[in-house]
Amino acid sequence: MLRLEKINGKNVWDILKLRVSDDQKNFVASNDISIIEAYTMISGNGYAFPFAVYNAGVPVEFLMIGFGVNDCWDDAPKIAQGNYNLWRLMIDRNYQGKGFGRKAIQLALNFIKTFPCGAAEYCWLSYEPENDVARQLYSSFGFVETGDKDGEEIIAALKL
Template identity: 35%
Template sequence: MELTLRLITRDNWEEAIQLKVKEKQKDFIASNLYSIAEVQFLDQFIACGIYEGDQMVGFTMFGVDPDDGNYWIFRLMIDEKHQGKGYGYAAVKLVIEEIKRRNTAQIPLVMIGYDMENGGARAVYKKAGFLETEIAPWGEQLAAYTLKAEVH
């Protein structure tokens, strides 16, 4: 499995909005259409398709939140047809690597928030190295991944 990230553009946004999570997961994440609209107003965020080869299998949106100065993964989803193949974990690791590549300001944390009933997300983020911190005012479980400072 070789996943890659590609920016959402006029060439692939319609493909991204066709991706869907399982019915029982729909309350856990905003639609990709909403996320593509939202990212237009978030200066330091990008939206990407998660690809295996030329097939988009998922979607993510991440960037620096001006409220706390940390990186945040606001969205990460794998299409229902591609779940259970290890893409979720691989995608989280891929996004972390992309954040490390972009992190010229040496921001120390990547944050994520997820519904406490979303056991799948909790397991994937824990496996990827996120540590749960607190419950956000909006009710989600927050978790942090500490970016290692590069030694030169």
């Protein structure tokens, strides 16, 4: 049974040890960068929710949810304003292919649907064009590509 736990002083070092496989390193930022981004978003009066994902007490994934934009995100895509985003999802290489990603996305969506920052119309995310595994996984939840991009990444959105 997977569960989310906010990143804290007790689990942050375990999350920093998680790694994706070598062929996925170009698809997701490292967890240290993600945690720094969460801190800068929060300290800039924005919203970020970094979580450790545990399976039977063992950290297996990192995910991060964001909401809206703040002053430090100059080139934010239009959909970011007033909406939630699944900002990061990384599964440790030792736990891939076991269905944990699918379960973590469901946990993330359950959290988002509590609307911790207020109501929103969409949850959005982005992924590298070459990441067919991500495209298929997100599509299976109903995320639809919008035709917009976040830098080089494809944006997909799910109506909440």
